[in-house]
Amino acid sequence: MDAVRTRAVGLGLAACLGLAGCSFASESVAGDGSSSAAAPTSTATTATAGTPATAAGTTSSRPASPTTVRGLCAQALPDRTLLGWGAATVGDxxxxxxxxxxxxxLAKAFPNADDAEAGGWCATRAAKQATTWWAVVYDRRPRRAITVVGPGEGKHLGRVSGPQVVP
Known part of the structure; x- marks a missing residue:
């Protein structure tokens, strides 16, 4: 089963890169802490006539679009300890x-981005008992939403729905 999933994800990623547009796949976390992702889906539907598509494996000046929210968070916040991640949109x-x-x-976050644009909530360790929540959209600067300090913070969360609402 893992070989089939790996091949499907690889083929999906190659198709997305070839069409120059991907949306983030849903991600599931197994009980053993490992994660798996469904194949990415393309946001591009047609190529412009006369414009060659970039083939998978070619050199690009920017990193490839990640295919999972966890990958998006890791790519956007490379120097931080990732605690949690969850799918969201610019509107969220x-x-x-x-x-x-x-x-x-984040009322004015990501100017000129559509509310439906895919992104992710990313939780990082700010200190021993502190968690910083970030809004992340591919190829844009991450935006800090809130830092929560107190007992229970700063610990691994895994897949989440977003930051808690602090009273």
């Missing part, structure tokens, strides 16, 4: 609120 980031004053730290 902009709508995120916390606190009694209804603070909306």
């Amino acid at each position: 980031f902009r709508a995120y609120r916390y606190g009694a004053s209804n603070n909306q730290p």
